[in-house]
Amino acid sequence: MSPVAELSPADLTRVCDDSRFLFETTAELQFSRQIIGQERGTRAIEFGIGISSPGFNIFVLGMSGTGRTTTIERFLQDRAAASTVPPDWVYVRNFQDLRRPRAIRLPPGEGARFRDAMSGLVEDLKRQIPKAFETEEYKDALASVSQELEAQRNRVLQDVRDQAAEQGFAIIRMPQGLIITPLQDGKPMELEAYQALSAEEQTALDTARQSLERNLDDALGTVAELEQGARERIAILDQGVASSVADHLIEPLKKEWAAEEEAVLHLELQRNDIIAHVEDFRPGEGDETAKRDPFRRYLVNLIVDHSETTGAPVIVESNPTYHNLIGRIEYEVRHGVPTTDFTNIKAGALHRGNGGYLVLRASDLLDDPDSWQALKRSLLDGQVRIEEMATGSIAAKTLDPEPVPLDTKIVLLGSASLYYMLFALDEDFSKLFKVKADFDSDMDRTPENEEEVALFVAGRCHDEGLRHFDRRSVGRIVEYGSRLSGRQDKLATRFGELADVVREASYWAGQAGREIVNAADVGRAIEERVFRANLPEEQLRQQVRDGMLFIDTSGMVVGQLNGLSVIQIGDHSFGQPSRVTARTCMGSAGVVSIEREVKLAGPIHDRGVLTLIGYLGGRYAQSHPLSLSATLAFEQNYTGIDGDSASSTELYALLSSLSNLPVHQGIAVTGSVDQWGNIQPIGGVTEKIEGFFDVCAARGLTGDQGVIMPAANKRDLVLREDVVQAAASGQFHVWAVETIDEGLELLTGVPADKAAPDGAHPDAEGGVHGAVQARLRQLAVDLEAFGGEQPETQD
Secondary structure: OOOOOEOOHHHOOOOOOHHHOOOOEHHHOOOOOOOOOOHHHHHHHHHHHHOOOOOEOEEEEOOOOOOHHHHHHHHHHHHHOOOOOOOEEEEEOOOOOOOOOEEEEEOOOHHHHHHHHHHHHHHHHHHHHHHHOOOHHHHHHHHHHHHHHHHHHHHHHHHHHHHHHHOOEEEEEEOOEEEEEEEEOOEEOOHHHHHHOOHHHHHHHHHHHHHHHHHHHHHHHHHHHHHHHHHHHHHHHHHHHHHHHHHHHHHHHHHHOOOOHHHHHHHHHHHHHHHHOHHHHOOOOOOHHHHHOOOHHHOOEEEEOOOOOOOOOEEEEOOOOHHHHHOEEOOEEEOOEEEOOHHHEEOOHHHHOOOOEEEEEHHHHHHOHHHHHHHHHHHHHOEEOOOOOOOOOOOOOOOOOOOEEOOOEEEEEEOHHHHHHHHHHOOOHHHHEOEEEEOOOEEEOOHHHHHHHHHHHHHHHHHHOOOOEEHHHHHHHHHHHHHHHOOOOEEEOOHHHHHHHHHHHHHHHHHOOOOOEOHHHHHHHHHHHHHHHOHHHHHHHHHHHOOOOOOOOOOEEOOEEEEEEEEEEOOEEEEEEEEEEEEEEOOOOEEEEHHHHOOOEOHHHHHHHHHHHHHHHHHHOOOOOOOOEEEEEEOOOOOOEOOOOOHHHHHHHHHHHHHOOOEEOOEEEOOEEOOOOEEEOOOOHHHHHHHHHHHHHHHOOOOOOEEEEEHHHHHHOOOOHHHHHHHHOOOOEEEEEOEHHHHHHHHHOOOOOOOOHHHOOHHHOOHHHHHHHHHHHHHHHHHHHOOOOOOOOEO
């Protein structure tokens, strides 16, 4: 077999040269939290942070699992540390419109002080106002009003009594009030005596009584006016007392908060309310509603407190529901009825991130359409309005708090597909998220970026208290980064997964009693991760070992090859060989894919099959028609297939059948082919080679087994160490080919265009293509001899 295009062990992976690391362990490194290998994304974020114009919010594109959320949060925190701390926000009672609590902006840290000052004011008022009503001066003034009222009331009523006495009547107090009754011998007249009077006497008596009753009514009206006047004088007296106390306590506060106009206005309105409701401060007085908590209306609801904040806030909201984002109004049940007030207003993430940054996952946000609409409305209006969502019934009266001006930078994290969907379908999206920060899934594997990975490992060890890594173990992490990226010259930026490997390697080092993580610990961590996830892979391997899945790894067979595919199950992917067969016969049906006929093939696979027809026509039908019937099948395939990475495998099987030349079953093939016979790159080459290697190794390596792959995929090889070692010992081979002809020679042992040496294959004196050409000519002649339309007989 020709050794042409066989790759050396050095080609099969890229080992990290850890001698370039200028440290013995990561404990020596001064790590940073900069975003690694994402210059494009970093520059976009820097721009989005720096520009203050409306609508320049940021959408960060990238794969999940890259550690974007944590990385972006740390990046923003570093930038925010030098920014100005935003103001505090409080809600207070609106004494003019109870349904619309007032929002007051205060300097950072002053919100808590204002809240505490108002609580202290209420406590002082509760103590000092009652004391003021216990002073002798107040009691004397109150007694004076009462005495004057009593004297005036007695004079008015005495005048009526005198009039009644002159006319022989008396005024008597009864349960129903004052009544006028005639007298007889100085006593109220009995009913019998009244009835014994003549009609004229009764009429005269009734007329006199009615006149006196009118006088009494007038007198009682005068008394009522006197009592109202007294009450008003007492109220003025009480308000004066309350005003004296309130002014004494509030004036110093007004001077202290003189720079905050809204706070001073609130203090003035609160003073007026205290005076108007002075009865609430007197034990046993006040209305029942107020008695539930008469002083609650004077409290301050601090919804945003930056007393301990350094720089601008960075908020990551992991559950951006409507209320978590916008805020909510909570309710209390009193006597079976839900009620609320301004103290039940709760801030949302937009309030907490106001003046700083709010980080949201776009997919979580879009799970709740109300949240997405509320966020857009807040950004478009430039304010956060806490509103209760409309429901089918109204359970209680609610509030309409004053909105809070919004000045925050929104950072959305999402996939590229989600970004472009929003861009196309939501007309507001492009106005609100003008900065696209595109995070790539990998970065160039340069010495500088390898150093960055070392710093990343050091950061994880420092932040999480993990065991530090030696140089070689860091090199293994670098190599694993290349494996995740699927490229020797790239490193994956899936730092979430890399961080997990760092954590697990530290654990296994601890299990082994080591304080420093070595390369074996990293290898153990990677192996254990695979072992936990590869049960489906092992089950398929077992079916091959048990002979339930027919896969030949030795011998020579005509029209049969092992193709390779990648199976993805959850977070684990692996290569799996599949037996591809071809049968050719006389006829004119052309090349038929059985998978296509039964609708198990996708459009890309169908395209690959049609490409084979183009290759056959271009290669063999330039001087005569292409007359054949051929079938292609993925044997024992009961699920759908797609992709064109097996098109070269199908072509090799087809040419083997046509030429009647057997192919090596120990060689598996992967690669796409074009109509000119050029082998094109495919995906998953590492997993495919390892999948076939595992099947061969389970049966015993023979030294002539291997995989033919596209030469364009050489830089994508990041094979396991056991595969590389098998290649180094000559037990397994990897060939990189550029054309179908190169693969034909490897598979058949026969040159593609030349006569076979020593007459080993007398049917292939013109090489593989010669044999194919001869067979196609014979099929055409036979078909013509049979009249062109005859029953098909397969070889």
